[in-house]
Amino acid sequence: MIRYNLPISSTAEETKVPREHVDTVFNYISHLLDTAAAGLPEIIADRSTELGRITKPIALAIKARILVTAASPLYNGNIDYTAFKNSDGAPLFNTAFDANKWKVAADACKAAIDACERTSMLLYTFSELGVTLSxxxxxxxxxxxSTCEQWNPEIIWANPxxxxxxxxxxxxxxxxxxxxxxxxxxxxxxxxxxxxxxxxxxxxxxxxxxxxxxxxxxxxxxxxxxxxxxxxxxxxxxxxxxxxxxxxxxxxxxxxxxxxxxxxxxxxxxxxxxxxxxxxxxxxxxxxxxxxxxxxxxxxxxxxxxxxxxxxxxxxEMRLADLYLLYAEALNEAEGPQPAAFTYIDKVRARAGLPGVQAAWTAYSRQPGKYQTKEGFRQIVQQERLIELAMEGARFWDLRRWKKSMEELNKPVTGWDVDQSDPVFYYRVRTLYRQTFQTRNYLWPLENWDLLNNPKLVQGFGW
Structure with a gap:
């Protein structure tokens, strides 16, 4: 990581910098976003020409996502990386779990939510002039x-x-x-x-x-x-x-x-x-x-x-529902199930026409007390994210930061037997292909060319 542009006069040796600790990288990115947010507008004033430009709510929401990632199991207390060290022998990961990272992440989520709601962002509900539906x-x-209506009030960041x-x-x-x-x-x-x-x-x-x-x-x-x-x-x-x-x-x-x-x-x-x-x-x-x-x-x-x-x-790129669920997750990981966590997950469920978590699990689940424990509510929040953000690209990253890719991405990919015409045969589950995910796939490798040019770099874990 190079924080400043190196002068043209730099020697070849001066350009060869080692990798830095993952926490240092997260903190640097978070600092950059804070610096940027301070000078950004809260809203786009000229919507005819500038929609899509970065605003303060966007910067704070992305910061919240980054800090939730930093607090998640892949990067927080992951003992798989105990032997992953720099060229000088210094560790690149802190393998001891730090509970405070979840508190920092929760605070960042709430700051981003407040910034969004100050600009009148809210979960989208359909209302089109002249259209009456059941x-x-x-x-x-x-x-x-909520995803397809351009520039709707739920979209924090739409990438033109x-x-x-x-x-x-x-x-x-x-x-x-x-x-x-x-x-x-x-x-x-x-x-x-x-x-x-x-x-x-x-x-x-x-x-x-x-x-x-x-x-x-x-x-x-x-x-x-x-x-x-x-x-x-x-x-x-x-x-x-x-x-x-x-x-x-x-x-x-x-x-x-x-x-x-x-x-x-x-x-x-x-x-x-x-x-x-x-x-x-x-x-x-x-x-x-x-x-x-x-x-x-x-x-x-x-x-x-x-x-x-x-x-x-x-x-x-990011919707308000995503941020609400990140906040519910961070609150639970920081302090266990609590009213604010239920409030924000239930906002998303209400738009989807569902009862709140406590009411639904108490009345209908075979595990009625599931939401009362940190582990149980964690499962609920994770499934809520997989549902609400399905097909928006979130699952790829969520499974990684939760350190669940080894569990989920080694399962067979299945579907119906679509080449059949008779329902009896069509509705048979068939395996389409089998996936392979290894521990090393959590982090991508560095190019061999970069390693040859900079001996101070170490290859990604497992590569």
Whole structure:
């Protein structure tokens, strides 16, 4: 880490600097963000030309994320790195757990939340002039548009340098059977069975904990009745696990038998072999049977012929819901379950149409006291993050900082048997491929060229 630009007159030897302790790096980045935040505006004054520029709330929110990462198990008390030392023998990691790091992280989260709320940021709820929807669909649009409605009041940082055109084209299936020849949309961005199963039931607790949910029978077939009309096609046969799930399940995912609402039309998803959204060639196809509805703007439209209109939006690097959940996590790790932690996780759950954690677990979970312990509430917060931020890129980093990648990323990746036309055979779980994650994968290696040019550098752990 070089804090200052080296002068041009520096000798080759002066440019060869060693690595620094990971805590030093985190503290340096945090200091830089504090310095930057002091001179940044709280809001963008000229929204016509400057949206996307960095503001004080953005800097403080990213600082909060960094300090939560620094306090997390990968970097805080990780004994795997006991032997990971610098060229002079000095340790690069502090392998003794420091509880105060979580207190510092919680304070940073609260400072960022206060900065966001001073500028009137709030969790997004759908309200569009001239559009009247049922409560069910309004809830879905509040969830979907929290990521897809550009510059909405929940977005802390939207990055205009990252276009969502291609990811939407990959996520959106061929919705309209009248225009099934359209090759502009692919539907090949396929959430896995793991993602589908992690969403709660409609009682707001995990499927395998819900006393009212037949978890053992989740793979059985069931036919939808009229009451499911805005979620699953009436009279359509699909898996039992697609029924009685929380609103985010239906807002974020589509599946064989699902309803997909767009601005101009309501579509039915039928993705078994030979149906509308089935495989069309050997390359661009959905391999799991699930579609990433969350990433598709509801104003997109398949046009006549081969055209496609995509309502693009800047990629949401960070939303207020993310910050609320970071704060709940940091509070729990610092002091255990407490009212403020429940308050902020429940804000996110309320927008999703779910009861608060205490009420849901007490009434419906097979582990009713789970939220009362630090370990139990940790599991709840982690699952809430995996659900709320699904398909937004957070899971990749969360699993690493929680030091759970070895556990989760060595499991097989599974989905439905999408090449089958009969529901009995389609709804069989199949393994698509097996992942491999090793301890060394937590940190990326340095280039050999850099190591050759600077003997003071040491290679990343395990490489």
């Amino acid at each position: 409560d069910t669909l309004t809830r879905q649009m509040s969830i979907r548009n 340098s990252v276009s969502t055109y291609e990811i939407q084209r990959q996520a959106m299936p061929r919705l309209d059977p009248a225009r099934i020849g359209n090759e502009s949309v692919l539907g090949s961005l396929a959430p896995t069975m793991k993602i589908a199963e992690q969403f709660y039931t409609d009682k707001g607790v995990p499927m395998n904990e819900d006393k009212t949910f037949d978890y053992a029978g989740r793979l059985k077939l069931r036919t939808a009745v009229k009451a499911e009309g805005e979620l699953i096609q009436e009279g359509y046969t699909t898996a039992a696990m697609h029924f009685n799930r929380e609103p985010r399940f239906y807002a974020d995912l589509a599946f064989d038998g699902a309803i997909w609402m767009m601005q101009k039309k309501m579509f039915h998803i039928e993705s078994k072999a030979g149906q509308w959204q089935t495989r069309k060639n050997i390359y661009d196809n959905n391999t799991t049977g699930y579609f990433a509805k969350k990433l598709v703007n509801w104003k997109n439209e398949i046009l006549e012929g081969q055209g496609l209109f995509v309502e693009t939006h800047p990629w949401p």
